[in-house]
Amino acid sequence: MASDLLSIGASGAQAARVALDVTAQNISNASSEGYVRRSVRLAEVSSSGGIGTIGDVSLSGVRVDRVVRNADQFRQAEVRRTGADAARADAEVAGLENIESAVDQSGVYDAMVRFQGSLQQLVGDPTSTSLRANVIEDARTMVGTFNIASTALTSAGQTLQFEATDGVNQVNTLAQELARVNLRLSRAADATSDQTALLDQRDSLLQQISAYSDVNAQINSVDGTVTVRIGGSSGEKLLDGGSAYALSMAVDPTAGTLSFTIAMPTGGTAPVSATGGSLAGKAQALAKLDDVRSRLNGLADSLMSTVNGAQTAGADLNGVAGTPLFSGSGAGGMTLALSNGAGIATAPASALGTPGSRDAGNLNNLRQALATSNPTGGMDALLFDISGTVAGRKVTREALATIAGSARVSLAAQAGVDLDNEAANLIRYQQAFQASGRVMQTAKDIFDTLVAIR
Amino acid sequence: MTSISTSNSAFYERSIMDLASLRSQAQDLQTSLSSGQRLARSSDDPVAASRLRQLALADNVSGIDEVNAQRASTDLQLTDGALSSFADYVARTKELATQAANGTMTDAQRAGIGQEISAIRDNVIQLANSRNAAGGALFGGQSAGDAYGTDPTTGLYGYIGTASPNALPLGDGQTVTPALTGPQVLGFTVGGSSTDLLAALKTLGDALQAGGAAAQAAAKDGIAAMNAATDSITTAQTVVGSRMAWLDLTTTRRTDLSQMRADEENTVGGTDAASTIARLQQTMTVLEASQASFVKLAGLSLFNLLN
Numbered sequence: 060m061a062s063d064l065l066s067i068g069a070s071g072a073q074a075a076r077v078a079l080d081v082t083a084q085n086i087s088n089a090s091s092e093g094y095v096r097r098s099v100r101l102a103e104v105s106s107s108g109g110i111g112t113i114g115d116v117s118l119s120g121v122r123v124d125r126v127v128r129n130a131d132q133f134r135q136a137e138v139r140r141t142g143a144d145a146a147r148a149d150a151e152v153a154g155l156e157n158i159e160s161a162v163d164q165s166g167v168y169d170a171m172v173r174f175q176g177s178l179q180q181l182v183g184d185p186t187s188t189s190l191r192a193n194v195i196e197d198a199r200t201m202v203g204t205f206n207i208a209s210t211a212l213t214s215a216g217q218t219l220q221f222e223a224t225d226g227v228n229q230v231n232t233l234a235q236e237l238a239r240v241n242l243r244l245s246r247a248a249d250a251t252s253d254q255t256a257l258l259d260q261r262d263s264l265l266q267q268i269s270a271y272s273d274v275n276a277q278i279n280s281v282d283g284t285v286t287v288r289i290g291g292s293s294g295e296k297l298l299d300g301g302s303a304y305a306l307s308m309a310v311d312p313t314a315g316t317l318s319f320t321i322a323m324p325t326g327g328t329a330p331v332s333a334t335g336g337s338l339a340g341k342a343q344a345l346a347k348l349d350d351v352r353s354r355l356n357g358l359a360d361s362l363m364s365t366v367n368g369a370q371t372a373g374a375d376l377n378g379v380a381g382t383p384l385f386s387g388s389g390a391g392g393m394t395l396a397l398s399n400g401a402g403i404a405t406a407p408a409s410a411l412g413t414p415g416s417r418d419a420g421n422l423n424n425l426r427q428a429l430a431t432s433n434p435t436g437g438m439d440a441l442l443f444d445i446s447g448t449v450a451g452r453k454v455t456r457e458a459l460a461t462i463a464g465s466a467r468v469s470l471a472a473q474a475g476v477d478l479d480n481e482a483a484n485l486i487r488y489q490q491a492f493q494a495s496g497r498v499m500q501t502a503k504d505i506f507d508t509l510v511a512i513r
Numbered sequence: 514m515t516s517i518s519t520s521n522s523a524f525y526e527r528s529i530m531d532l533a534s535l536r537s538q539a540q541d542l543q544t545s546l547s548s549g550q551r552l553a554r555s556s557d558d559p560v561a562a563s564r565l566r567q568l569a570l571a572d573n574v575s576g577i578d579e580v581n582a583q584r585a586s587t588d589l590q591l592t593d594g595a596l597s598s599f600a601d602y603v604a605r606t607k608e609l610a611t612q613a614a615n616g617t618m619t620d621a622q623r624a625g626i627g628q629e630i631s632a633i634r635d636n637v638i639q640l641a642n643s644r645n646a647a648g649g650a651l652f653g654g655q656s657a658g659d660a661y662g663t664d665p666t667t668g669l670y671g672y673i674g675t676a677s678p679n680a681l682p683l684g685d686g687q688t689v690t691p692a693l694t695g696p697q698v699l700g701f702t703v704g705g706s707s708t709d710l711l712a713a714l715k716t717l718g719d720a721l722q723a724g725g726a727a728a729q730a731a732a733k734d735g736i737a738a739m740n741a742a743t744d745s746i747t748t749a750q751t752v753v754g755s756r757m758a759w760l761d762l763t764t765t766r767r768t769d770l771s772q773m774r775a776d777e778e779n780t781v782g783g784t785d786a787a788s789t790i791a792r793l794q795q796t797m798t799v800l801e802a803s804q805a806s807f808v809k810l811a812g813l814s815l816f817n818l819l820n
Contacts, residue, residue, distance in 0.1 A: 086712075089521050089522065090521070090522060090525075096520070123794060131793065156554075156556070158557055159554065159555060163555050164554075169569070170567055170574050172569065172570050173573065175574075176573050176574060176576070176577045178576045179581075179682065180580060180581070182581070182679065182681060182682060183580065183581045183647075183681055184584070184647040184649075185679070186657075187647060189805040240586050247760070264739065279527065360769050372634070373805045410645075412522070414657065415655075415657035415658075416655060416657055417649050417655040417656065417657060418655040418679070419679045432693030436568060439563055439566050439567065442555055442562070442563070442566065443553070443555075443559050443560075443562070443563045444557040445556075446554070446559040446562055447556075448707045449555075449556035449559075450556045450557070450558070450559050451557065456571075464526075464530050467526060468523050468527050469523075470522035471520055471522040471526055472519050472523035473520075473522060474520070475520025475522035475523050476520055476521055476522065476818065477520045477521060478521050478814055478815070479517065479814065479815040481817065482814070482815035482816050482819060485819075486819070499534060
């Protein structure tokens with residue numbers, strides 16, 4: 060007899076056990092990050108008849124063919140790509156919002172308005188010491204807010220640089236981790252639970268790297284190892300087999316902008332042009348920050364030269380030539396040079412030598428010059444530019460977040476665990492196990508029947 | 514075996530996305546309701562934020578224009594008061610000169626009248642050197658000191674202020690000159706030569722006190738001079754009156770504009786309470802329904818039915 064009822068029942072029970080184990084594994088990992096649902100593929104064990112045994116019954120039960128990992132590489136690639144875009148937009152908006160807060164909430168605009176207002180008020184009574192003191196104090200506030208805006212911009216830039224440094228370290232750590240996974244994958248047996256766990260790890264690491272930079276992953280169809288290129292499909296290799304290449308970052312000392320390079324397999328380095336991931340977002344935010352800072356410095360410089368130019372052209376309350384109101388350069392270096400209100404040169408040069416002149420000619424010239432160079436208008440334009448950029452990027456971010464979210468949901472729907480399904484499987488395999496047990500019972504009954512013949 | 518049903522993680526992921534988005538919408542609406550401001554930061558609506566900044570600038574400038582207008586109004590009222598006093602003194606002087614021109618007057622009587630006129634001149638000098646609200650010479654233009662005094666170069670007594678006072682800005686490029694200079698008020702032309710009230714009073718007072726035949730002629734000249742001075746002062750009063758009317762006009766206009774700005778600020782940056790509350794209610798209804806259905810669906814597990 061070529062088939063054995065007892066061993067057929069035993070193989071069925073064993074297969075059901077494995078299927079139950081896999082189901083239990085699925086249930087317990089229902090919310091594990093990066094876990095892909097497994098299923099068991101069973102195959103019949105039987106042999107076709109040979110010479111002389113044609114028509115023979117030759118059945119040997121069932122075996123576990125392979126553990127199937129229900130991952131869709133296309134959806135995974137979509138999750139990585141859209142995730143990188145969303146991470147870039149997120150990082151850029153976060154950086155830009157910091158820039159916006161730095162300039163908007165420092166109150167520079169309000170302080171400039173008040174300074175111009177106090178100059179206008181001084182026209183009413185150019186010799187009033189209280190109005191002069193008011194101008195000096197408003198100028199002091201304005202200098203303070205310019206300093207605050209500049210400091211806040213610098214600190215926003217430093218935060219972005221610090222986070223980018225951390226991001227580069229993370230990418231390198233993850234790439235090394237992925238290199239180790241690659242090595243183990245090349246040695247793992249096909250279609251085992253060991254390999255599926257490594258594949259899960261591989262996909263999870265790839266997804267984590269893609270949050271920092273846009274990566275292109277090419278998966279070897281034989282052993283499941285991955286080759287990763289950074290900065291798109293034509294970019295340099297970040298990872299090839301068991302070797303990871305170091306990504307490094309340089310900060311421009313004056314502008315504070317970022318540039319990335321990667322070590323080449325042949326030695327030397329190559330520049331990386333990242334268009335996705337949080338590193339690219341931070342680089343874009345820093346480029347905008349540099350632009351904003353230079354425009355803020357330009358405004359501060361133009362304001363100082365306008366006021367100082369008018370100051371030195373006139374005569375102050377004591378009838379001597381006016382001295383500059385501000386000193387230093389740039390928004391951060393701006394300081395108040397005059398602390399006594401009597402030093403404000405309201406009178407024209409013709410009043411030199413005449414203390415206490417009520418002639419507001421030079422003050423009017425100053426106000427005229429300020430109205431022409433219009434620093435408040437420039438500040439309004441700068442604020443509008445920043446907030447407009449933030450508002451526009453926010454729309455982009457919402458769109459990209461929605462796209463990334465639906466890509467994630469679509470992957471999760473396909474690769475995630477459905478508990479109802481698993482509950483059904485649990486019953487199904489439990490019943491299969493019980494049925495196989497019954498088969499073994501039947502084999503024993505048959506044996507007993509045969510033995511009982513006398 | 515492939516699954517076409519929704520996996521658990523996908524269900525939770527989707528629910529989290531939907532609930533979080535609804536919650537943040539509700540929070541934004543709530544913030545705008547409680548602050549009364551539609552914009553929490555400039556990037557919420559850059560165009561509106563820029564408009565609000567310009568409106569705030571205009572408000573600030575308008576507040577200072579208001580102060581300047583009040584200052585100008587005070588100075589003009591002071592000027593007006595001084596002009597009335599000048600007019601009274603001129604009227605009194607004319608009365609006295611008319612008496613002195615009478616041929617029946619004795620030299621002694623004319624000398625007495627002359628002394629009174631000299632006293633009037635002293636009062637006029639004090640009045641001409643009176644101060645404005647800020648403590649400067651009211652009729653002295655931009656002079657740092659008095660309006661009338663001894664000229665340091667010529668040594669003669671006369672106007673030592675500057676030619677014109679400072680003009681005060683009233684906003685929108687409009688200005689007002691809140692004072693008149695001494696020559697504008699007290700200067701006049703009589704008999705083809707230009708003089709001023711102080712010189713005329715001095716001439717008249719001295720001539721009357723000196724007595725003689727010239728005194729009566731001087732008194733007659735004095736009447737003519739006082740007539741001219743009255744004309745000059747009346748003209749100045751008209752100027753002051755029209756400037757005060759101009760101030761009233763610009764103040765009305767400023768109030769109108771500031772009301773319009775407040776309206777616009779409210780439209781651009783304020784919260785429309787009715788629609789915001791309605792939208793908040795709508796969002797809350799949807800959020801509550803989503804939460805309830807989430808709880809129901811999440812509790813719907815086959816495991817609960819297996820015993």
